[in-house]
Amino acid sequence: MGNRAELGTFLRSRRARLKPEEAGLRQYGERRRVPGLRREELAQLAGVSVDYYVRFEQGRAENVSDTVIDAVATALRLDQFERRHLLHLVRPDHTGARPAQQVRPGLRRLLDSVSGTPAFVVGRRTDLLAWNDLFAALLTVDLDALPPERRNKIWLAFCHPVVRGRYVNWEHKAADLVAQLRMELGRHQCDPEFQDFLSRMSAESADFRRHWEAQEVREKSHGLYHLRHPAAGEFTLSYECLLLPDDQDQSLVVYTAEPGSPSEAALRLIDSRVGTAS
Incomplete structure (x- = not known):
């Protein structure tokens, strides 16, 4: 048990x-x-x-x-x-602490080669393991400058005011993230690092505690999020979450916009600013 x-x-x-x-x-x-x-x-x-x-x-x-x-x-x-x-x-997996999460070099090259599409790799506990420039520009956050423990989707959504403001319906995003995290906890409930992360988030965010106590669980492999950006206004992106076959704890997530839509124009505007900055 x-x-x-x-x-x-x-x-x-x-x-x-x-x-x-x-x-x-x-x-x-x-x-x-x-x-x-x-x-x-x-x-x-x-x-x-x-x-x-x-x-x-x-x-x-x-x-x-x-x-x-x-x-x-x-x-x-x-x-x-x-x-x-x-x-x-x-019937949990009784494996305790897990090895450090590593992203294969080929997957990093794939992220760098993706043009005009925000993409990232997410691991255990919603840790951001790798991302391309457009994804960071979408959040308007220098992810490389953050400490490794802060490069985490849950922490960013609940504790980083800039990222929190990127979501038009923040409550919907927050509920999705926490429900996915609880689903993952079922598989990793014997991992002490997972328990430490939950303790830190509960101490830092009353909103996290509120959503965590709701006991919601689900997995999201695709969907829509309504976003806002200081340069592009409000728009909607679809996402696809692809589980990596050689590591069940890592997923490649890609955001796309409907062709010819105002959302695609907004994404192109953000992308053009990434190119200018580069």
Whole structure:
């Protein structure tokens, strides 16, 4: 069994959001002291004893079967990302501290060769491992000048006022980042560096603590972000996140604009200023 506290908190949060009538349970007008499903109600829906579910939620049920995990996930109406996160919490990778993250030279050359498109490589804990000039210009931040521990998407979005101001809908961006980070925690909950990072972020940012306590989990492989730039105004970029086949902890992320759109014109304007500066 993995991190007992993390597992229990996640399951309680999912019980709390599900009303009995949504789960097909009848209510008889009694006053409920807690929101959502009680443990005995969830045990009934999952087809296990109350005692067994209590031990499961507390992380004390050893060798839990896939059938039980699936039954609990179904009873809680978990989506595909929440199911995967639950499985990670129950059966974690017990590898401790991970080796330092390295970007292959060929991948760095690929970033440098990409023209007119912001691109970067992100690693564990949303660390920025490599990027091209246009991505830094998009953020309007000299990433090379930052200490290595600050070259991190979470820290930049929550603690760097300039980067925070780049996102038109900052709350949406913040929620996405934290939900992805929690998904990653399920895989790396035994990594002390991950726990240290969470402690530092919680100490530095009340907004981070607020989003972290929401217990949201998801993975994002593509999507849209609405951005603003002092030279180009507001525009929208698509992103594609490509997991590297030889390192499951690294992804190549590329931003693009719809051809012929005002967003493409905005991106070209920013790119032209990068060329002028160079």
